[in-house]
Amino acid sequence: MMTTVTEQGRTLEKGFVGQSIPRKEDKRLVQGQGTFFDDVRRHGMGYVHFVRSPYAHAKIVSIDVSKALELEGVYGTITGDEVAIHTDPFFEMSVEPGGNIKDYALAVGRVRHMGEPVAAVCAATRELARDAAELIEVEYDELAVLVDAQEALKDEVVLHDDAGSNVVWSGVFDWGDVDAALAEADHVVKIDKLHFHRFSSTPLECAGALVEYDKGTGEWTLTCNHQMPGVGAIWMAPALRTGIDKLRFVTHDIGGGFGNKICLHPQYVVLCLMARKLGRPVQWTEWRTDQHTANAHGNERWFLDVEVGVMKDGTMTGFKVKALDDCGAFPRYEPLGCIIWAQVTPGMYGWRNIRVDFTQVCTNKSPVSPNRGYSRMQHLWLTERIIDIVAGELGLDPVEIRKKNYVKTEQMPYETPNGCVYDSGDYSAALDIALELIDAGSIEERRKDAAARGKLLGLGIGSTLDSGTNNFGQSTLLNPELQFSGNNEAASVKLDIFGEVVVTLGTVPQGQGHETTAAQVVADILGCSPDQVNVRRGHDTWFNSHAGFSGTYASQFAFTGLGAVKGAAELVRDEMIQLAAAVLQAPPEAIELSEGFARIKDGPPEAALPFMALGAIINANNAFLPPEFNPTLNHRYVCRPYFGMVDTEKKTGQLTLTYATQIHAAVVEIDPDTGEVDVVDYAAVDDCGVRINPQIVEGQVHGATAHALGAALHEDFVYDEDGTLLTANFYDYHVPHAMDMPPLKTGAMESPSPVAPLGAKGMGEGGGGGIHCICSAIQDALRPAGGAIVYDSCNPAHRVWSMLRNPESTRANVSVTSK
């Protein structure tokens, strides 16, 4: 039985919070003085290159490293056999059969995707490591390749003998009574097949680490770019048969993460073994081709046999779907994807009867990891496809049907059929802003104008949610044995002897401006300026300012990260006030912190202590303080959001705490002769509650939009039947460049979150609104040219052309039964 927390979160009075202060991070970054892990050198270090499988599925017959070891300058190698001896398999999240998979840091006996690391070689220079890798001889016996999720279900080619099946996990989520809803509906719309494609955010900096091993203490230091070290350590420590504290993660500047730097533990374990074996620091930088081929893709998901119940007046009453998720060769973090979509089960809509039959399978493709929008984006795409297809088939206006079915602002906080609580938002109002920004009123005129130029014009809407602050208890819906629940983040704030304010974060920023926003929050609480607040760069587990779930992911920094900062700052503030009260001999209520001073409110100017005085007293001149009064001016705080427990039987619970709204609208022009889609107008409206730094929020909206546009029109990880990735570099995997971006307008609303410490919701992921709205716009544009129905989330020219040439095959996918 779960309880919902409804107490109002306090919103800080806006001082620096709410201002678009230029970032503190920029000064070093614009001068090329950022420290990214590959910039770091150690005396005597070696460079590592991974030998990777050229086959998607094969037995490893033999590995011969002898020729490599003969090359001068080569320090050593590691192979799968050694990994199997010196480490234990990584812990698996899922229940059987997926839970029986054995996943090691290098391929042991068998390779299961092209590019899977098979051996590692370390040498004095990068070039030598690369040369030596060519001398390592690996013999393979090819096995049949599996690249289709639906084929995987047949279990004819099984990737993991220990599991005995390609199914990682499967379960049925059933809330309300969807069969009754469908029976009672005036219309039932059936959609046979929708496909959300494989792509990823491809951060510009590739993964990597510089690893040092201290023989005396058995400690490893990883100078790296892992964006979720807490989880990384949980995987690595047991595998290395060591304690968590023996793994020190140090990050400095990170060149983008977007979820693609969460599952780096296999390569990092190899580096740990190598550093220990060779007795020297070792470094590995991932190549771009390897990032595309073998790091992490976003979830690929099929939505099959969708049925939607709709009443005469356009109210959608419920839907059911079979979801088939393709997690690639190793599930790793991915089984959580089987559950996490349930944070947004009904999307933005009020239907109460939903059944999702979810299965996740392995295939011989790159493993999947929580790419930006992780699992919720796929599900929200489904709900947006549904509403557009329903609107199209029943002749209903896409704007009106959305507004009719949206959860209304007066219903907030709104409990969804599975117990999640949408905290705040006004979807209709946000939609209106988006439509206004692209001048939706003039669409029909623009359509005629485009037609005169031989182009097909379409307007699309993509409404989406960015659910933030994960309840790890949702993992028990995946596997009731897992001992995870809740969430946490830590931070510490201290006042140094000279009055400097120093903040240490548990998060791992990769460009989100945490140093700046944390400084804004602290400045407001302590009554100084953000310039006086020094936020240490990056994450270091030795600072002990991290908690079990520390990292930057799941759109939660504004809640948990800043919540921790706020908590620590308030503890320091309270002590500063008490200390000043004792020194100035006034009651604490009479003391205020302002402009870098602690002073008596409305008191004489001399009744003021600079922060330096307070710092000096505590650290160097404290004898006069009474024994029972022991302020430290140095506090660590753990923000622990409250979720209540999850019900594993009904599969209900508060799976997340905040819901930022993003509504996107686009106008596209399609060249009917080539299928090329030109985005001619675009608007994105974001509502993430209180915006700590509006410019930073807007920057995230821009970035999420660019990712979504790239995915919607070009970015696709496509495999051939041999399991070869056909889009392994930036020529074939085209990401948006400056000339690809449409004119982008943004709007913002602030519906403060009643549950977040600062009223601010996480919003960094975005929810893929761009993908939803481009699909919507294309479908609208194609209406007068055959009325094809968009069935895939990626629509490059060749697909659009096919839809123009053969719209019937897409329409055959959809049927309506009406009473």
Add this chain to the structure above:
Amino acid sequence: MAEPVTSRTVSLEVNGEQLEYDVPTRRLLVHFLRDDLGLTGTHIGCDTGNCGACTVHVNGEAVKSCMLLAVQADGTKVSTVEGLAADGELTALQQAFNEHHALQCGYCTPGMLMSATALLARNPHPTEEDVRYALQGNICRCTGYVNIVDAVVATGGKG
């Protein structure tokens, strides 16, 4: 010198400083700058010459240093991002990047600055279209380019 060799002494100017260095002929300019000279501001983001994170100036022209051998830079003037701010005094462009929030993770930023600086040198008042054309060879995955373009146009707009 027509006799093939596997290493060569290069003589070049880097950020105003004259240098002589022995390099293997196979070493890329970007690795020479980063690993041999310790100028780690120039970054590597891909392995097929698409992303532009490695952009530097050679004889005043923006080029991708991952597609040049260090030996090809013999006798040239090379400028990197470290050479922009003289004595820590940020250029107008660097300041504009800060004001307009034109960077998030900062990884593409050095390359962007070098491309934009080269643009402003030949076209001091570029239009938005000019800027996008000039930055087409620099991939950013964080910003969507919106604020970057604004920052460059704004820099051109001043004076």
Add this chain to the structure above:
Amino acid sequence: MLLREVEYARPATVEEAVAVLAAHEGARALAGGQTLINVMKQRAAAPEVLVDLADLDELREIGFSSDGMLEIGAMVTCAQLQGSSEVDVARPILAEVAGTIADVQVRNRGTIGGNVCVSDPTNHFPPLLVALDATFTIRGATGERTVSAGEFFLGVYMTAVGEGELLTKINVPASSGAGDGYAGLTIGAHGTYIVNSAATVTGDAARVAIGCVAASPVRATAMEERLAGGDYSETAVRASADGLGSSLDPPSDVHGSADFRRHLAEISAVRAVLQAAGRRR
């Protein structure tokens, strides 16, 4: 991302360059490096000797031959083409197309000679130079010879430039009233072509070349025959392309099926011809 060991030579004259190329089997000329260096980074090719043409100033000139042809040195970069008043006067389509290749950085280094010698079916210049009826001058140990565009491109990564030889210049007829057009579909703005087409139209004749559909550029001869006569109305041009697609056997890949490329070939050819016809003077 890291090259194999390679020997490097930097000749001072074309004669020296040809001599080094001839003396070492597996020697490759290094022009702008915008393709070759990448290929070597991937270790897809590993020439034993790189012959850097950087010091060969005679290959960097743009001028006119005695018979009025535009003469472009093989080492002329895309950026140079864009900035050349000779090109602007004589055959501006060269600068226009050069300006759509990749980006500024690539254009600052990438050369027209490199672009044609790579003979990648998706490259920009091959179909253009075929349509323009360019000629290619090749120097070897035994002297110089000139080859027509039709004979220059032999296949994927294969041209008439043999071992021990060097392309020195490309001659393009001055337009003299002809109109030039170029059309196609790329992967993103200024990206790689999926299909491209170049056309040159005079009062009574058209030359149309299509790229990306075969190992080397294909002349749309049937289309050209139908267009001989001078009717360049949209209807006539569309009709002239009938059957072009089915005469081709293009590859299928992740960016398009063979059928899509057949279709794009017709569309691009029509658009290139219409653009060319509209630019006649």
